[in-house]
Amino acid sequence: MARAFENVRIIDFAQVLAGPWAATQLALLGADVIKIEQPGNGDMMRRLTTEGEWAERDLAPAFLGANPNKRAITLDLKHPRAGEVLARLVADADVVLENFRPGVMKRLGFDYEWARGLCEDIIYCSVSGYGQEGPMAHLPAYDGAIQAASGIMSVTGDPSSGPVRVGFMVVDITTAMTAGFAIASALYRRQATGEGQRLDVAMTDAALQIMNPIVSRYLVDGDVPTLIGNRSQTGQGTADTWATRDGHLSIAMITDRMTPALCRALGRDEWAGEARYASTEARVAHSAEIRVEIGELLAGESTAHWLARLAEEGVPAAPVADLPAALAEEQLAHRGVIMDVPTPEAAAGTLPIPGLGFIADADGPRADRRAPLLGEHTDEVLGEIGYDADDIAALRADGAI
């Protein structure tokens, strides 16, 4: 038994989230990921949104979440000796991952051609905002910019709120998932062909891709999506989110078959016989009034009350949970989605870190150790690629590491 990517080595130049998370997925599946950071500051994610005790160690919780299982070395990429160190690292590597702005790696002298010269079958994955070439390739790109440019914000929110940003870094993470899949596919392809591959992953492309159904509706039918609020893409008045007496509740009732069950659960059996509720077309046409009358009923009782009634009738519904409620679900503990990652620092000895979206019968994703301190493994990794203590001291004295 072995996790899939044991003995696969990834040289990870990536920063912040879209790049690092790509490598993290493979690290959780056994890859040896060596994170290269600039001496002094390192990955800016180390300090982003940091508060409290972890700030002093440059281990922001979001950084800890995004970099488990990796080893970190510092290396000044502009130092004259950087090329020699990287050449030894890449010669033994399977994957190079970077998310600098397009052109930066070439200027530094570490582009795909360079890597292939050192390691014929290297997989070289670049992650950027708009892709490596084209009129917008040079533009800086953050999650928020791509949420705006890709149309994501134009469909999130309601007419009164205007366009709303998705409240987490949805583009960064799904771009990373795309890159993780691209790298895994390229590794598989290499097994069959013996060839490496150059991969060009773009946040904009990933954003369009995760909106797949509404993008295809527009492309095929010309249907321009608008701010949909909490209604369902189906447009039916019986699928929405409503306020209850003590919270919010999401219901998705979109079939004729289930209409009587919903009406029973709401205590309004008589609605089941009305034309407004009888067909998909009617539930779309009368969407506004249906939403109002369901909302008036739901506001009278608690979320728990309605959930129980809807469950008895088999109507798909879910409470709108805040994070503490969502994370308290026994189901998550049953699945092990939140991994307890060993760490020397925390009083309890472990840190809770969200893992991946799947488990396996054997050799599934697993965090063995916490994200590295800046440069924590510099000596160890340089030792492995043939530098002795004197060499390492010289590199350090010279400011390369």
Add this chain to the structure above:
Amino acid sequence: MTKAFEGIRVVDFTQVLSGPYATAHMAMLGADVVKVEAPEGDQWRTMLATDEWLAREMSPGFLAVGSGKRSIALDLKSEAGVEITRRLIAGADVVVQNFRPGVIERLGFGWEAVREIKPDIVYCAISGFGQTGPLAASPAYDGAIQAASGMMSLTGTPESGPIRTGFMTVDTATGLTAALAIATALFRRERTGEGQYLDVAMNDTAISIMSPVIANHLMTGAMPELLGNTSPARQGTSNTWATRDGHMTISVVTDRLAPRLLKGLGREDLIDDPRYATEPSRIEHAASIHRDIAETLLTGDTDVWVGRLRAEGVPTAPVNDLPRALADPQLDGRGALMRPPPPTGIDAEIHVPGTGWIADVGSPAPEGPSPRLGEHGAEILAELGYGNAEIDELRARGVIRIGGLA
């Protein structure tokens, strides 16, 4: 050029979105994805479609995840249907299914049963909350998981309340999770000779994609608020603002970029203002910084501001609607938009979204059109060793549906 999954056969029992989206990625990389449908077909074929496409059982959403797949429509509850499926699985590398937990076991194709047919199978089960546990039986559609996972509690403003991400983000992210899991398991099989059982959950995926927010909450106890359009970094220089003719987003979260932003805005008067100087001060004075920028941006048009800020190297973007986002020349030649051939018997030019990446060789691309319901039934049965007379008989008995196209 060889694609990664050429020669790999996927037996795909999935419906609607998360599963078909996962196998679409496999198909675009050369896998032979055999879509096993009930005689009435994947319900995604007829959802969110205009009458024209509905009549063809080819909704736009289906077209976007169907390219290059082959379809066999068969009655899984019939003895002959079970035998056909057994033969299919015997020659397969991957089985993917997204029935409610327990359903496929009753049909006889749970993991244990499939492993007896094909010992090194990669078996991927996709569900809302996972195959076992207290919530395994709970209804799971994209909106329910957006609600239950805490995702909605992060999006919106205090006035709007929790807001749903305006597209099926959990479905598609779960598809990406499954695609990665399958590719990983295939790679592992190459090295160990072993198959693997993969249990993919929409709820786990939702938790996973919120990782930075959740890690922060779990380690510090910080409760995320409805942030509206401010960035999770909470700095006043990162937000979305109205301009004279639309909206635009600016993401400035570093000391280096703050003065460049002010220069691009023509607000040199603020460059030495200490509110803009450091991350803590940009957080502390977020409200007044937001007002400064709002007043300025309202005096000009989006395109002008975006041009000026980009010239200063400031990360910014217009808030585009889909037509404008898709009209961007940057998308030309990338894999984000694809033109698969039209389905058999349909004369139309098809444009659909593709993948988030391109490669120098073996890049993901459609291998063929989306299949009509049951279009490849006869062809697949022939490959499995059924003769013409047997195929005719199976069709006559209603075990398979050929869709009137064969």
